[in-house]
Amino acid sequence: MKLLADVPHGTKVLLHICCAPDASYGVPAMRERFDVTGFFYNPNIHPGEEFRKRALATLELREKSPFPLVMESGGEQAWEEAVRGLEGEPERGRRCEACIRLRLRETARKAAELGMPAFGTVLTVSPKKDAAMVNRVGREEEERAGVRFVAADMKKGDGYLRSVRITRELGIYRQRYCGCRFSLT
Ligand code: SF4
Known part of the structure; x- marks a missing residue:
């Protein structure tokens, strides 16, 4: 992981978790520096059965490799409004920016x-x-909320490969698509 923010060691950080595989590496990497609580919030995930699978996988990760975790549901309507008109955008485009x-x-x-x-x-x-x-x-949301953002590039230093290894060792579910219905095809 490459840390890009000047946030003091030991700071309490609420760390957004999109899925258990990314959290399997991202949470322990951040816990080396910060007092981390995970936050699962993903109204983008479709269909509901897939949302349940990813939520359960995150709870399973917390059981096998304990860390404080807050789960939040809801927000589907807000997500639909955020991506309206951006349905045809490619992955990594403007729809993804609105979703993130x-x-x-x-x-x-x-x-x-x-x-x-x-x-x-x-x-x-x-x-x-x-x-x-x-x-x-x-960083834009940091300014808006008045809460520091811990910028990082977690794929640096083999973060992704390590997440693959950890989830395999722990037997944690890995999804095959990003999350929304547009990424299913
Ligand atoms: S492809 Fe992923 S990041 Fe982009 S809008 Fe869909 S769920 Fe969100």
Whole structure:
């Protein structure tokens, strides 16, 4: 993981979790520096059965490799509104930016609600995610919420390969598509 933010060691960080595979590497990597609580919030995931699978996989990861975790459901309507008109965008395009912004905005809001001074995300573990875009969105939401964003590129230093190894060892479910119905095809 390459850390791109000057946030003091030991800071309480609410860390957005998109899925158990990315969290399997991202959570312990961030816990080496920060006081991390995971935050599963993903109204993008379709269909409902897949949402349940990913939520259960995250709970299973927490059981096998314990860390504090907050699960939040809902937000589907807000997600539909955020991506309206962007349905035909390619992956990594404007629809993905809107989707990531919605999830990071809620993470920042939740961090403020919980009295935590910083937030981050494990999204950049995936080689399919544009770390520069994720970090730009995070920094914009940092300004909006008044909570620090811990910018990072977690795929650096073999973060993705390590996540593959950890989930295989722990027997954790790995999804085959990003999450929304547009990424199913
Ligand atoms: S492809 Fe992934 S990041 Fe992009 S809109 Fe769909 S779920 Fe969100």
